Amino acid sequence: MDAQGRGRADNIDPADQWVLNPNTGEYELRLSPSAAQSPVPGPRRPSSRDGGRTGGGATRQAAGETRPAPAPRGADVPAPRSARRRGGEPETPQGRRASRRPAKKQSAAKKVLLWTGGSMAFVLVAASAAGYLYIKHLNGNITSVSDDGASTGGFSKDEAINILLIGTDKRTGKGNEGYGDSGSVGHADTTILLHVSKDRSNATALSIPRDLIVDIPDCPTQQADGSSKVIPGSPGARFNTSLGQDDRTPSCTMRTVTELTGIKPDDFMVADFNAVKTLTEAVGGVEVCLAKDIDDPDSHLKLSKGTHNISGEKALAFVRTRHSVGFGGDLSRIGLQQQFLSALMRKLKGNDTLTSPTKMVKLAEAGTKALTVDDKLDSIGKLKDLGLELGKLNPKNLTFTTVPVVDNPAEKVKATVVLDGSKAPAVFDAIRNDVSFTGVKKKQKAAKDAQAARLKGSKAPASEVRVRILNGGAEAGSAQAVLNWLQNDAGVTKSENAGNAPAALSRTTLEYAPDQAPQARRLAAVMGLSGSALKPGRSVTNSQGLPAMTLTLGKDFKGAGVSLTVPSKAPEVDKSTADKVKCAS
Numbered sequence: 001m002d003a004q005g006r007g008r009a010d011n012i013d014p015a016d017q018w019v020l021n022p023n024t025g026e027y028e029l030r031l032s033p034s035a036a037q038s039p040v041p042g043p044r045r046p047s048s049r050d051g052g053r054t055g056g057g058a059t060r061q062a063a064g065e066t067r068p069a070p071a072p073r074g075a076d077v078p079a080p081r082s083a084r085r086r087g088g089e090p091e092t093p094q095g096r097r098a099s100r101r102p103a104k105k106q107s108a109a110k111k112v113l114l115w116t117g118g119s120m121a122f123v124l125v126a127a128s129a130a131g132y133l134y135i136k137h138l139n140g141n142i143t144s145v146s147d148d149g150a151s152t153g154g155f156s157k158d159e160a161i162n163i164l165l166i167g168t169d170k171r172t173g174k175g176n177e178g179y180g181d182s183g184s185v186g187h188a189d190t191t192i193l194l195h196v197s198k199d200r201s202n203a204t205a206l207s208i209p210r211d212l213i214v215d216i217p218d219c220p221t222q223q224a225d226g227s228s229k230v231i232p233g234s235p236g237a238r239f240n241t242s243l244g245q246d247d248r249t250p251s252c253t254m255r256t257v258t259e260l261t262g263i264k265p266d267d268f269m270v271a272d273f274n275a276v277k278t279l280t281e282a283v284g285g286v287e288v289c290l291a292k293d294i295d296d297p298d299s300h301l302k303l304s305k306g307t308h309n310i311s312g313e314k315a316l317a318f319v320r321t322r323h324s325v326g327f328g329g330d331l332s333r334i335g336l337q338q339q340f341l342s343a344l345m346r347k348l349k350g351n352d353t354l355t356s357p358t359k360m361v362k363l364a365e366a367g368t369k370a371l372t373v374d375d376k377l378d379s380i381g382k383l384k385d386l387g388l389e390l391g392k393l394n395p396k397n398l399t400f401t402t403v404p405v406v407d408n409p410a411e412k413v414k415a416t417v418v419l420d421g422s423k424a425p426a427v428f429d430a431i432r433n434d435v436s437f438t439g440v441k442k443k444q445k446a447a448k449d450a451q452a453a454r455l456k457g458s459k460a461p462a463s464e465v466r467v468r469i470l471n472g473g474a475e476a477g478s479a480q481a482v483l484n485w486l487q488n489d490a491g492v493t494k495s496e497n498a499g500n501a502p503a504a505l506s507r508t509t510l511e512y513a514p515d516q517a518p519q520a521r522r523l524a525a526v527m528g529l530s531g532s533a534l535k536p537g538r539s540v541t542n543s544q545g546l547p548a549m550t551l552t553l554g555k556d557f558k559g560a561g562v563s564l565t566v567p568s569k570a571p572e573v574d575k576s577t578a579d580k581v582k583c584a585s
Contacts, residue, residue, distance in 0.1 A: 141368035144378035146222040147268065148251035150258070154376035155266040155386060159506065160434050161196040163386075164254055164268040166243060167275075185244035188253050190319075190337060193263065195431045200392035202436040205341075206427070207334045207402040208257065210240035211416045217259050219252035238416060250374070260403075260419075261428045264555075267386075270372040276316045278366035279344075285311035286344045288318060289583035296324040315340075325584055331402065331417075335584075338400040342578040345395050395578035399437035403427065404573065426571040432556070437570040438577060451531035459525060460518040462491035466548040467510075467523060468540060472501035474508075474557035482553065485560035490526045496543055498550075505554035507532075508564055512549040513539040519549060527551075528563025 155161045167190030191208040216234040223229055231246050242248060242256040250268045258264045280286050287309050295302045301317035301324070303310075310318055319337050326332025368380075377383065404423035408416045430437070467486075471479040479497045486492035510533055512520040520534055539547040556564065576582060 139368075139380050141365075142378060142380075142383075143372045144375045145249055145372060146251065147254065147374040147376060148219070148221050148249065150219075150251040150254040150265075151268070151374060151376060152264050152266045154374075154382075155389070157385065157389060158198075160198040161194075161386075161389060162263055162265045163194045163196075164250075164257055164265040165192040165194055166190070166250060166253055166268060166270045168243065168270055168272055169240075187240040187245065188243035189240060190334075191239070191253065191257075193257060193261065193265065193431075195263070195434075196390060196393065197434050197436060200389065201394075202397040202438055203390075203393050203399070204431055204437050205338070205398065205400045206261075206431065207338065207400070208239060208260070209330055209334065209403060209405055209417055210238065211330050212239040212260075212403065212405060213237070213408060213416050213418050214239050214242070214256055214260050216242050216248075216252065216256050219248055219255055221247070221249045221251060223247065223249075250372070261431070263428065263432055267377045268374050269377070271370050273316055275366075275370035276319055277312045278370060279363065280311035280315040282362040282366050283311075283344075283347055285309040286315060286340065286347050288340060288343050289581060291583040291585035294321065294324045294584075296321045298323055331405075334402055338576060339582050339584055342395075342400065342576065342580065342582070345398075345578045346581075397436070397438045398578040399575050400578070401427070401437060401573050401575040423571065423573065426567070427573060430567055430570040433567055435567050435570050437573070437575055451534070454517075454531045454534040454536070455521060455524060457521055458518050459522040462522055462526065463493060465492045465519045465523050466494040466542060466546060467492065467519075467551050468496055468498040468542055468548050470498050470501040470550065470552045472508075472552040473504035473506070473555040474553040478553050478557055478560075481560040482551075486526070489561065492523065492526065494542075494548075496548075501552050505552055507556050508554040509533055509535050509552050510549060511535045511537040511552075513537070513547065516547070516549055523549070523551070528565040530565055533564065 152162075155163070166188050168186040169189035187210070189210055191210070193206045193208065194203060195206070196203045213236055216237050218233045219231045221229055221231055229247070231248055231252065234241065234245075239256065239260075242253040243250060250270055254265050254268050287307060289307050290303055290305050293304050296317075299317045299321040301314070301321045303314075303318075319340050320333070321336060322328060322330060322333035325336050373383075377386065404420035404427060405417035406420045407414045408418050469479045469482055469486075479499070483495055483497045486495045508529065510520055510523060510529060512534070514536065516539055517536075523529070524531075524534060540550055542548040558564065
């Protein structure tokens with residue numbers, strides 16, 4: 001049943017029966033106090049979270065039991081849904097509650113972070129997450145496709161998050177046939193790699209130019225008919241052909257990004273033109289600023305200099321405009337889109353959208369219909385979890401930047417770009433190592449200081465360092481390569497290859513006992529390990545029966561003799577942050 005017909009009584013919109021609890025930041029069902037209520041509002045499916053109990057702590061009836069008679073008028077109103085989801089546990093005694101520090105109230109606006117275009121997928125996820133209590137019935141709206149093994153297996157709440165946001169130029173949907181190439185197979189027209197720091201204090205949105213020349217790798221894919229197919233790679237191709245061309249799926253774009261940046265995305269999300277139109281309409285328009293008049297016949301945008309509130313077709317025209325801004329190319333359009341995304345975030349954070357259940361229903365409906373996700377992110381519950389992680393961010397610490405590029409030197413008429421070899425590697429390295437592009441105050445400064453202190457102190461001679469080497473996610477053969485380098489080039493002769501680690505690690509670690517700290521500092525200096533890689537713990541016994549440290553090569557391992565020191569700050573790049581108003585020129 002839809003929201004218009006579900007549970008309607010006395011001409012009351014069911015969405016208006018939900019209110020925001022300022023203490024929890026969640027929406028709760030508040031029925032009219034004058035209406036007669038049953039202790040149990042209706043049957044509810046058992047879930048793993050409540051152990052099969054129904055709301056309010058009532059026990060589900062066995063087959064054949066007689067349902068209790070309705071409670072008389074004036075019976076207790078059922079507990080708010082946030083309590084029922086926890087299985088109706090009893091309220092905490094007043095004495096315990098009084099002894100606790102009062103919970104810090106959290107603005108509902110901070111639970112949602114927003115995005116558009118191809119990037120509009122970000123808005124969709126955030127909107128869906130904030131309104132998830134309303135839209136479980138919208139699970140069927142979400143389209144998912146296989147990640148074909150190209151992702152990490154899905155984001156984790158306790159790790160940094162990398163989401164690939166893709167805007168396709170496929171002209172599906174009402175009114176979109178008249179835009180540009182109506183027969184497009186759906187290329188990756190707008191692509192953003194969103195990196196959210198492990199401590200959620202900052203994020204970087206890295207735009208990837210569609211005309212960037214890259215090597216697209218071979219792509220094992222699952223086709224729409226369920227068959228499997230390996231699509232041959234294309235060296236020296238435009239980035240946008242990593243999707244759509246030759247039946248490439250979003251997983252091919254994901255593999256191309258990994259090949260380009262060395263960063264393996266956790267998930268992907270894809271949106272079409274309708275996302276921009278429907279979501280801007282749902283929030284009542286977005287305010288944009290122009291530093292000059294724009295009249296672009298290609299995008300159909302005609303706006304005068306100054307501030308405008310745009311939505312629907314005009315919003316889509318805005319994010320598609322390129323010939324009338326900057327240098328008239330795709331890089332100028334990327335800057336315009338980043339300005340639009342910042343404006344959209346400010347709009348949603350600054351008005352009553354997130355505290356209005358009716359508006360949230362509209363956003364959720366629009367979001368789930370326009371969104372395609374990978375199969376690790378294919379339900380409202382998973383989107384909710386991701387949205388809550390994203391919602392911890394402060395917009396002033398969300399940086400928009402673009403992959404550093406230069407004109408393709410092989411072209412006389414400049415149409416494509418190539419990586420700027422002097423700048424791009426440092427940008428990729430900063431993101432890989434979770435380094436912020438804004439001057440944020442780290443949440444765990446004390447822990448950082450403690451990690452740095454592990455490197456300070458005396459160092460044992462290299463010849464006295466005993467270490468066992470495990471491969472915990474690096475390329476095959478890495479443990480032996482490091483062993484050869486340590487023994488032949490670094491003088492660490494008391495080292496041995498111990499094979500594969502029991503589990504893969506994202507980062508290389510060195511575990512040691514307290515009395516082995518001088519050895520650990522020496523090996524850290526030899527290999528370029530940061531303080532965060534050193535893990536005080538216990539020693540192990542090597543093949544000679546002597547105590548040794550354990551070096552586990554993680555997925556960040558770059559090769560024998562290559563330093564693993566994490567950069568202390570991000571490189572200087574052209575960038576903007578989501579909290580700043582910027583006029584397009």
